[in-house]
Amino acid sequence: MITGKNYIGNQLSNSGTITYKTFNPELNQENETIFTEATSDEINNAVNLASEAFKTYKTISGKKKAEFLNAIADEILALDDELIKTYCSESGLPEGRAKGERGRTVFQLRSFADLVSEGSWVDATIDTAIPDREPLPKSDIRKLNIPLGPVVVFGASNFPLAYSTAGGDTAAALAAGCPVIVKSHPMHAGTGELIASAIIKAAEKTGMPNGVFSNLNSSGIEVGQQLVSHPKVKAVGFTGSIRGGRALLDLAAKREEPIPVFAEMGSINPVIMLPKALKNRADNLTTIYANSITLGTGQFCTNPGLILGLKGESLTNFINSLGHKIVEINPSCMLHPNIIGAYENNKAKAVSQQGITIVANYAKEVQANYASQIVTTVEGKTFLENPTLHQEVFGPYSIVVQCENKEQLEEIISSLEGQLTGTVIADENEAANYPTVIAALQNRVGRIIFNGVPTGVEVCPSMVHGGPYPASTDSRFTAVGVNSIKRWVRPFSYQDWPNNLLPDELKNENPLQILRSVNNAFTKEQITH
16 A cells, blocks of 8 residues: 655654655556655754664675565566556556566566675685784785775656666665665556565565665755765666766765665666668568667666768668658657656657757557657768757657768777667677777776667676666676675675685685685585695
8 A cells, every 4th residue: 555655664654744756657647645845853853864774784694685686586576466456557557567577576576685695705715824924924914805894875757667766776786685665656656665565574584684775755956966965875776867867876975884776777878880781681670670669768877869970872872761660659748747847858859959860750640648759860070060969869869870980980980989788780790890980989988788679677697787877886887787786785805814714705614615715716515724
């Protein structure tokens, strides 16, 4: 049952006076539940609880944390139809998408459970002492990763489950040993509260300390600002706009104790269409990319918003075919009136730029909150000279840039801001003729795709979902997959510490039987000398 209240640890609270409702974009009307925004006192209570819980939670074994994470997954599944119906009513997204995203959320939780249960993720590194080394003895030094402390996670508008309350950031932080305070996204506060109730039930069933998780409602930016500024918060996870992520990054940097903000802030995901591939596979490629551009109404951070090709007959045919096919696809609902309002404004700004040609624009009448897809094209020189054309239009929009030659193509790629993905469409052996172009692309992205589409992010250890700024605030880390746990820890060394006082991960006996680096060799063996 959705109450509209905040979870301050395991207690429901609504002492504030600011209220709001979520919105059903499909029905174009507000949902019924009234949500109460968290007050300053409630924010402070949640952070203090998390800070106190951290003292215990950071010492809990990997196997116990795994029980907690698996219990969260179980409780989410137990929400069943109520969760799916709430998700759909707050997002306008179809039931199939809701169930798919729930499956991904559960998979992420179970993946982190497996990771911390096994235990080697802490990167235990041991360099044993050499007391008789000349000219100076060598100390015994041992290192592992330890959790940072309370983490604030901002729910994402476009993924009410997988990137929100129990999404990847939360799952990774809890796995690392960090309590989490979620700043729930106002567009899907009901979905967020249901998931929060599942996390609280799981925490109680598995004996986790009160305060290991809290969920705070917020209709604006004030709650998030207070959370990021709180001295007991040690890190932040954010998925959203460049403007929002940058504001949080700047706020965190101005604190007396600056803290890391791991923000994933969007991308236009350049796609390079090489000539032979266009000549031989244009019809198939236009079908694939028309579907990718409009998938989920273009509301994915990996939407292919920029297509690059070399000017010529093959590219012209591709552009015309893409235009024909994209308007044959039925428009779909966007997440919220504010989202489609921003899409229409950004689209209008883009198409008003000098030198832009509209290839195709869905012109039939659409119902409220449905987005009309559009493809535009521009000369390479014009694109280079106008940074406005480089900016993301969040929705079913893509621009095709017609480059004069290989050198201009490389120059355009090098001029782009950091991106999550880059894609190369090529025929057999064709990509080998463009080494400098591909090298330039690698320098601007976190993931490079060959003969595919950027939409679709596999949850696996090898996935990098991040990239040079502003795709993310720290390109050394991924926001997807079990390696995203590394955002919420710091390396810590023990020097000449008594063996019996070391954490189990670093003891000579290796009681957890994890893989460790001992004197530069990976092993699970005990240290006997």
